[in-house]
Amino acid sequence: MTEHEHVRVAVIGSGFGGLGAAVRLRREGVTDFVVLERADSVGGTWRDNSYPGCACDVPSHLYSFSFAPNPDWPRTFSGQEHIRAYLEHVADVFRLRSHLRFNSEVKMMTWDAERLRWVIETSSGTLTADVVVSATGPLSDPKVPDVPGIDTFPGKVFHSARWDHDYDLRGKRVAMIGTGASAIQIVPSIQPDVAKLTLFQRTPPWVMPRVDRAISGAERWLHRQLPFTSQARRGLLWGLRELQVQAFTKRPNELGVVEQLAKRNMARAIKDPELRAKLTPSYRIGCKRILLSSTYYPALAQPNVDVVASGLSEVRGSTVVAADGTEAEVDAIVFGTGFHVTDMPIADRVVGAEGKTLAEAWQSGMKSLRGATAAGFPNWMTIIGPNTGLGNSSMILMIESQLNYMADYVRQLDVLGGQAALDARPGAVDAWNHRVQERMKRTVWNTGGCTSWYLDDNGVNTTIWPGTTTEFRGATRRVDLGEYDLLRPPSEPETAPKRRTKKSVEAGA
Numbered sequence: 001m002t003e004h005e006h007v008r009v010a011v012i013g014s015g016f017g018g019l020g021a022a023v024r025l026r027r028e029g030v031t032d033f034v035v036l037e038r039a040d041s042v043g044g045t046w047r048d049n050s051y052p053g054c055a056c057d058v059p060s061h062l063y064s065f066s067f068a069p070n071p072d073w074p075r076t077f078s079g080q081e082h083i084r085a086y087l088e089h090v091a092d093v094f095r096l097r098s099h100l101r102f103n104s105e106v107k108m109m110t111w112d113a114e115r116l117r118w119v120i121e122t123s124s125g126t127l128t129a130d131v132v133v134s135a136t137g138p139l140s141d142p143k144v145p146d147v148p149g150i151d152t153f154p155g156k157v158f159h160s161a162r163w164d165h166d167y168d169l170r171g172k173r174v175a176m177i178g179t180g181a182s183a184i185q186i187v188p189s190i191q192p193d194v195a196k197l198t199l200f201q202r203t204p205p206w207v208m209p210r211v212d213r214a215i216s217g218a219e220r221w222l223h224r225q226l227p228f229t230s231q232a233r234r235g236l237l238w239g240l241r242e243l244q245v246q247a248f249t250k251r252p253n254e255l256g257v258v259e260q261l262a263k264r265n266m267a268r269a270i271k272d273p274e275l276r277a278k279l280t281p282s283y284r285i286g287c288k289r290i291l292l293s294s295t296y297y298p299a300l301a302q303p304n305v306d307v308v309a310s311g312l313s314e315v316r317g318s319t320v321v322a323a324d325g326t327e328a329e330v331d332a333i334v335f336g337t338g339f340h341v342t343d344m345p346i347a348d349r350v351v352g353a354e355g356k357t358l359a360e361a362w363q364s365g366m367k368s369l370r371g372a373t374a375a376g377f378p379n380w381m382t383i384i385g386p387n388t389g390l391g392n393s394s395m396i397l398m399i400e401s402q403l404n405y406m407a408d409y410v411r412q413l414d415v416l417g418g419q420a421a422l423d424a425r426p427g428a429v430d431a432w433n434h435r436v437q438e439r440m441k442r443t444v445w446n447t448g449g450c451t452s453w454y455l456d457d458n459g460v461n462t463t464i465w466p467g468t469t470t471e472f473r474g475a476t477r478r479v480d481l482g483e484y485d486l487l488r489p490p491s492e493p494e495t496a497p498k499r500r501t502k503k504s505v506e507a508g509a
Contacts, residue, residue, distance in 0.1 A: 005127040011132075012135055015042070018042075019035070023090070045139045058393070068089075069223075111351065131413070134382040134383070159336075161182075174196070175328060175333045178336035241393040256284075262290075283450035368429060440464070
């Protein structure tokens with residue numbers, strides 16, 4: 001085999017997960033690593049999503065790393081530009097620039113069983129790595145429905161995550177497809193400027209007020225001078241969300257009170273009974289992601305907005321047609337139709353020990369051990385893997401828990417010594433997945449009566465974590481070697497691959 005550059009760890013992606021992994025590796029004393037990024041800058045989803053009104057729906061002080069607090073957040077809910085600037089700051093402060101490889105899209109990762117390493121083919125060349133940490137994220141590849149006739153549309157078409165800033169929407173007739181988290185930010189941002197806005201809504205979302213405000217200079221000064229005040233603020237935000245988890249996971253009926261608050265929020269802005277009926281969900285709040293906006297409903301009440309309570313069915317020239325037959329003439333179509341979450345595209349590019357891709361291994365549904373590792377894919381782990389998503393709190397908390405697991409994984413390889421790899425045992429993966437899915441049965445995401453992007457094509461929730469962030473942190477604090485098989489190079493007969501007990505693995509046999 002041709003010799004290529006070799007590194008201890010290859011991290012894929014430079015969003016929160018990838019940069020967090022890089023920082024943690026440096027803090028663990030690991031400097032022989034690269035961060036492979038397909039774009040020309042860091043930021044991940046906060047680089048790619050730059051649509052009008054793009055902002056986070058998690059409070060700023062909770063949506064940041066615990067090891068990199070930012071006392072200067074300008075608002076309680078930060079906009080895309082501030083979050084992206086924060087990630088650039090993290091890359092600088094923690095001296096990550098020398099590890100970053102931009103314009104290096106991963107084309108294929110193949111496990112070399114003879115040498116116990118990954119061969120990684122990228123758009124900028126090939127390298128090998130002992131360990132791969134995939135941090136591509138679930139919100140990285142836009143999902144655009146295959147609508148009949150879309151190829152013949154004479155106007156402009158783009159996805160919210162690939163916003164065309166060169167196209168001026170002012171005075172245009174615009175079709176907004178979808179009513180998810182992106183759409184409810186886009187609609188009020190473009191409504192005052194467009195001639196006509198037609199919103200295609202398959203399912204109405206539950207929308208709560210967004211209590212956003214500017215953070216005063218005095219507050220920021222206090223957080224800079226007394227860092228514990230920023231930590232206290234973060235702790236309070238975290239604690240309130242931990243207390244809410246029981247309602248989502250064990251007592252969904254308690255969410256009825258929240259539904260009444262959401263209905264009052266709608267009633268304040270939507271006076272038309274017919275429009276209000278279109279916008280009222282028929283499922284339990286929380287089953288789909290609860291959205292935050294104080295401007296969405298007022299925008300829908302404006303005379304230049306039409307709400308079509310049906311999905312887009314086909315396109316005939318410049319005419320868009322809904323499934324219920326409603327037609328509208330438009331100049332531009334904007335898809336706010338989400339991402340490939342339960343069928344992550346990176347899975348097609350990972351070839352494991354048995355010669356099959358991760359996508360093939362996950363053909364009947366994504367599953368992993370503690371949201372991180374998959375059987376048959378040694379020394380490969382993912383950040384924000386299966387069943388690590390949250391419905392009410394900050395994903396940064398889950399990312400940091402997985403970074404703990406990653407750090408101990410690398411530590412264990414060092415302790416084992418020599419050339420070694422750990423492969424998640426199928427039984428351990430199945431046991432973990434079974435426990436997760438058993439807990440999922442009582443949750444609002446499974447019982448709330450909706451069809452959401454949390455569910456895969458088989459109706460299985462492979463996305464959300466059915467517990468608190470505290471529980472997940474405890475479950476990922478350390479690597480249990482009993483859940484893994486130890487692999488040694490085939491040239492070492494005394495350690496030929498075989499099933500091992502926890503005791504023998506810990507002994508490094």
